[in-house]
Amino acid sequence: METETEAKPRPFFRASFMTSTWYRFAEPIPGLEIDGKPAPYPVVNERAVRATAGLTLIAAAVAFASAFLLQEYTPIKVITTLFFFDFSVRMFTGLTPLSPFGVLGTLLVINQKPEYVGAVQKRFAWGIGVALSFTMMLVTNNDITGAIPFSFCIACLVFMWLECALGFCVGCWIYKFFNNSSVSDPDAITPACPGGVCDTSQGDQEKTLVTSD
Numbered sequence: 001m002e003t004e005t006e007a008k009p010r011p012f013f014r015a016s017f018m019t020s021t022w023y024r025f026a027e028p029i030p031g032l033e034i035d036g037k038p039a040p041y042p043v044v045n046e047r048a049v050r051a052t053a054g055l056t057l058i059a060a061a062v063a064f065a066s067a068f069l070l071q072e073y074t075p076i077k078v079i080t081t082l083f084f085f086d087f088s089v090r091m092f093t094g095l096t097p098l099s100p101f102g103v104l105g106t107l108l109v110i111n112q113k114p115e116y117v118g119a120v121q122k123r124f125a126w127g128i129g130v131a132l133s134f135t136m137m138l139v140t141n142n143d144i145t146g147a148i149p150f151s152f153c154i155a156c157l158v159f160m161w162l163e164c165a166l167g168f169c170v171g172c173w174i175y176k177f178f179n180n181s182s183v184s185d186p187d188a189i190t191p192a193c194p195g196g197v198c199d200t201s202q203g204d205q206e207k208t209l210v211t212s213d
Contacts, residue, residue, distance in 0.1 A: 015045040015114035017106060018096045025094045026119030034116060034192040041191045043116040045109070046167070048095055052105030054164035056083065057157065059101075064153050073140065076153075080137040087129035094119075118191020121198050124178070125171020132156055173197045 019027045026042035033039060063079040066072045086099050095102030132152065139149045162168040176198045179190065190198065 015048065015106075015110070017110065019094065022097055023093050025092060025123060029116065032116060037192070039116065039118075039192060042119040043191075044094065044119045044122050045106070045114040046117045046194050047109040047112055047115050048102070048106040049117075049122060049169075050105075050164050050167060051108045052095060052099075052101050053160050055101045055105055055108075056086070057160040057164055060153075060157055060160060064157065067140075068150075073143070077137075077140045080133055080140050083133035084130065084137045087126050087133050090126045091123055091130060115194075116192075117194050118198070120191050121169070121172040121175040121179075121193055124175040125169050128171045128174070167194045168197060169194065 019025075021027075026044050028040055028042050032043065034043075059079050060083070063076040067076045082100070086101050089098040090102055093099070095106050097103060132155075136149070136152055136156070138144075139152070159170050162170060172193050176193075179198070192198075
């Protein structure tokens with residue numbers, strides 16, 4: 001018989017496929033704690049984000065290889081246009097239900113226990129994705145070639161690989177430099193970031209996840 005001092009195992013639960021209101025980018029989960037700290041802010045499932053990044057990496061790599069090795073540019077024109085749409089809708093409605101890659105990525109991990117992280121830095125990162133994909137869409141669809149477009153493609157592939165393979169979100173890391181104000185506020189609750197890359201307190205995440213009494 002279980003005693004009062006024995007810790008009860010935390011129940012397994014699945015992440016929701018969509019937010020309670022379908023067009024919401026993200027929403028908070030009542031009572032959620034991340035790394036033992038209250039998380040009253042909107043969150044997204046990091047597992048779904050990484051799965052989505054993996055799918056975009058595969059699509060981008062195939063299109064890039066087709067252009068670079070075979071001089072067949074139609075796939076990369078289609079993919080850059082699709083990426084621009086995909087990142088744009090993600091900024092407003094999240095991974096589901098309008099993002100094609102987001103829907104597939106979410107379904108791939110739907111039966112896994114979710115790992116929640118703050119949504120605000122992901123939205124910032126996807127905003128960078130919008131800018132990069134829009135630039136590449138213009139470049140590829142206007143048949144512009146050379147070292148600069150090549151460098152952009154390589155950078156995008158590296159960013160996506162870092163996200164899906166290492167869980168390192170470059171856009172989230174950049175976001176922390178726009179969020180330094182939270183360090184001066186002792187009562188600030190900074191949205192949790194995978195690996196602590198959004199930490200604005202010079203390496204001490206405890207200082208940016210202080211709760212108010």
